[in-house]
Amino acid sequence: MNAPRKLDRVGLDRRSFLRQSALAGGGLLLGLSAPSLAQGPAAIATPASGELSFKPSAFISIKPDGSVTLISKQPEIGQGIKTSLPMVIAEELGVNWRDVRIVQGDLDPAYGNQSAGGSTSTPNNYNDFLRLGATARTLLTQAAAAIWQVSVDDCRAADSAVTHLPTQRRLSYGQLAGRASTLPLPPADQVKLKDPKDYQLLGKRIPGVDNAAVVSGKPLFGIDVQLPGLLYAVYEKCPAFGGKVLEANLDVVKALPGVRAAFIIEGTANLNGLVPGVAIVAENTWAAISARRLLKVRWDEGEVAKQSWDEFSTRAEALATQARDPAATTVLRRDGDVDAALARAAKTVTAAYRYPFISHASIEPQNCTAWWLVEQGQPRLELWAPTQNPASGQNLVANTLGLAKERITLHITRSGGGFGRRLSSDFIVEAAAIAQRLQGLGIAAPVKLTWTREDDLRHDHYRAGGFHYLRGGVDDKGKLLAWHNHFVTFANRVQREGKSVLQPGSGASLSGDEFPGRWAANCLLEQTPMECGIPMGPWRAPGSNVFAWVFHSFIDELAHAAGRDPLEFRLELLGERDIVPGTGERGQPYNVGRMKAVLREAAAKADWGKKKFPRGRGQGIAFHFSHRGYIAEVAEVTVSKAGELKVERVVVVSDIGAQIVNLSGAENQVQGSVLDGLSTLMHAELDIQRGRIVQSNFGEYPMLRMPDANVRIDVHFLKSDQPVTGLGEPALPPLAPAVCNAIFAATGKRVRQLPLSRSDLSWT
Structure with a gap:
């Protein structure tokens, strides 16, 4: 047996810590009640010396020796949040990053919501953590002013110390810890946030705090x-x-x-x-x-042992071709008259898109x-x-x-x-x-x-497969006239309020607000669930990871049917409205200006329309609004006559708000999204027979290998005057349609089934 693992704990016992800690910031910060806020900063005695440490919240501890401990409350799953969220506190705190130690917080009500999913960790915590760091900095500055008996306005906190500007006297945060711990919380109007132009840490490339431990095999997982x-x-x-x-x-x-x-x-x-x-x-x-x-x-x-993928496929085809059963099919959106519009369209396109169940296949079972x-x-x-x-x-x-x-x-x-x-x-x-x-x-x-790898593949909570049956039409000017999507999806039977109902899997339910649902004058969106006993769960960018491929591939089909440039067709489709409001239960407002900006920038960075490619080489473009991020991507591919695909380059332009927290982590997330998207596009597929998953290990469920990962990925960010959001998911959805549209541009072959290994891409 290996030596026992030394568990990294915060110094106080848990109950004492909760009792004595308080979040500064006028009630704006996470996880503590009003009575706890009223207690003010905590003064914690250092056992060896009796000196007071400064604990202005459950997240910050400054010891007399100047060392600063910041708690990272969100789970670290490779998205870099253990580094980036403490950076937000550290920026406003004015602490030297070299003085900071990051400790992973256990589950604790003092920390508020600790779920890491949906790219929510950053937007749910960013503003609160800025205020938290600024409040602690304000207390330290007030402590220094009190010691020197000078005006707070003449004191400046930076680099883990407070300086009296007229005299250049200086006290470190460690020296101020004891005095700061005795001060009351400052009123909200005394807590001033930095101007982002003065940031010393945010927006920089900061290595992950666990990097050295990860590459050297230290016990972290x-x-x-x-x-x-x-x-x-x-x-x-x-x-x-x-x-x-x-x-x-x-x-x-x-x-x-x-x-x-x-x-x-x-x-x-x-x-x-x-x-x-x-x-x-x-x-x-x-x-x-x-x-x-x-x-x-x-x-x-x-009973689930009677289910199989072939049976699901046959049933989906029947549901798409037979007359709709109103009891089984839900109309999610109906605008105008699709049938009448298609009847007068200059060009019409029909297509069926399908994709399989896939596994998360995380490396650690x-x-x-x-x-x-x-x-x-x-x-x-x-x-x-x-x-x-x-x-x-x-x-x-x-x-x-x-x-x-x-x-x-x-x-x-x-x-x-x-x-x-x-x-x-x-x-x-x-x-x-x-x-x-x-x-x-x-x-x-x-x-x-x-779990073994076999357990992990055969008992996952899978991304659901799906079947989309589409009809679309353009008028004689090449403008979108009609859009119809009948989505046949998968659902588990569950008990809800004493009734047995079908509940579509996570990411397996279409919204009436899905693009282009709020843009097409004649639009019909329908959904029919098929009951299945396969457990389903959220997979990176749930819903968006497949819907983007379907929607933006079919938009590309319509653009080409209209004889239009795919970029111009998309820009025209987006229209001139600044904001398109959400109208459904999950509806969100859609900022058209932000999307058009990233779309134009991606095209410019990729020299869209400026290159004349030989047969077998082409560019494809796509965009998607996902998890509060606006992303556009251009893929450039080469397809040999034998059908061998090489993705040469992917240009990604993202607008995720006013501030990139950690540039290194942000670039990593975009690059990882592209490679994860490629792996899923090319290989990922599970077969279901007799109610069980056939594949058992990576030999039967291949992932992207190093030779296939030799892709140039150009990462660009556009800053907008909008709230900061996350980046773990938004950059993945546009990858698949961009690549598949590029394949069509190179070969004239349209990909309507995933993974790509199911398609013959050869051409003559």
Whole structure:
């Protein structure tokens, strides 16, 4: 067994920390109640010296030696948030970045919302964290002014110190920590934010705080957790979704070397919860996995075992061609008269687009370490998990196992990729249930559940497949006249308010506001769900990751049918309105000016229309509004006569608001989105047979390899006078349509099915 992992903890015990900490900033900041705000900054004695540390909030601690600890509350899943959000505090705090230590915060109500998904971490925290840093800086400046008995206006805080400008006297933040901790909160009008032109940190390229540890293999991830006496678990579930255990050869398994326990967990009917299965707990991973190979289970596979991708495809085709069943099909938007408009159109186009279920395929498989303890006769659970949604995990465990949330401590580890998969908490509740059973068997030890790669592919919460049946028409001037999209999607049957209903999977439900729904005068958007038992969950840029491909590929078809330049066709379609309001339940206002700006800039950076390409080489363009970001992309590709694709260059222009937080991290996210988008476009596909996933490992589910990643990616940002937003997702959706439109420009072949490996791109 490896040496026990030293857990990085904040100095105070949790209850004392919550009691003594307060968020400065007039109630604008996260996670604390009004009474807590009224307490003001906390004065915490340093044990060795008795000197006071300055703790103006749950996020900031400044010690007398000048060291600054900032808490990163959001889960780090590779998006760089552990670096970028503390940068926001540090900028306004006026601290030297070299003095800063970043600590990952555990799940804690003092921190407010700690979910990392939907590119929301930055927009949900940016303004509050600026105010937090500025409030702490104001307190430090006031402390210095009080010591010197001078005007605060003559004092300037920067580089971890306050300087009295007339005399150049200087006190470090460490020297001011004790005095600052005794001051009351400043009124809001005394807290002045910096002018962005004076930023010293934001907008710069700052390396990730974990970079050195990641490249040197230091223990950061959930899979690295080590505790004294740790046991190791595997969990066998029915290969067909929704199946249950009938019997298993537990006596044989329990007699195997190194095995400490083996038992059946009944589970629940919730696809996203505790799935029934057989747990094996052993003294090491090898013993657990070896025992699993000898495990024999008889399953009741249930009704989902009758489902297959071929059956879904056949059913979707029938739903698209038969008369609509009003009870099954929902009209999401109806503007004008599509049939009449198509009848008078100069050119019409019909097309069917389809895409498969795919996996998140994060490099670190799902895992969780759980320790069920009994203290003074009361159960307590401690968890270590690479989760994107720790509060959801805590709630699921509490509700499933009947344990009060207050008795569950969840430590957030770094995640080896998430992409939405770790928003689900099934792997957390599995580990917790195993730990609970171990305690009942008299085994009071922590246990680490680790999924294998096969578990990860075959028991994911998948991005749903889908089928889009489209009709469109243009008039004799080449303008869009009509748009009809009948979307056949997938839904799970769930109980809601005592009724059994079909609930489309995450990202598998079209909105009436989807582009070009608010632009086409004659528009019909319909959706028909097909019931399935395959668990579905959010996948990077849910919905947008496939809808952008469908919409902007079909827009390209209409542009070419009209004999129009694809860029000009799109600009004309966007129109002249500054803002197009949202009208649906999920509707958001659409800033036309921002989108046209990134579209024009992407075209300019790519020299759109200025190059004459030979056959086999071409450019494609696409844009999409996703997760509050406005993104346009131009792809340049070469396709050999034999159909071999080479993506030469991708130009990406993004407008994500008034400020790039960490330029290095932002560039990384765009580049990663392009490569992730390429990998998914080229290869990602899962087959479903007899209610189970056929693929089991990367040999059958290939990912983008280094030779295919040799792509020039030009990253550009346009700043706008708009709120700052995130970048983990918005740059992915336009990639697929840009590449597929470029393939058409190069070969005349239109791609209407994903992945690209399904298409013959050869030409003569």
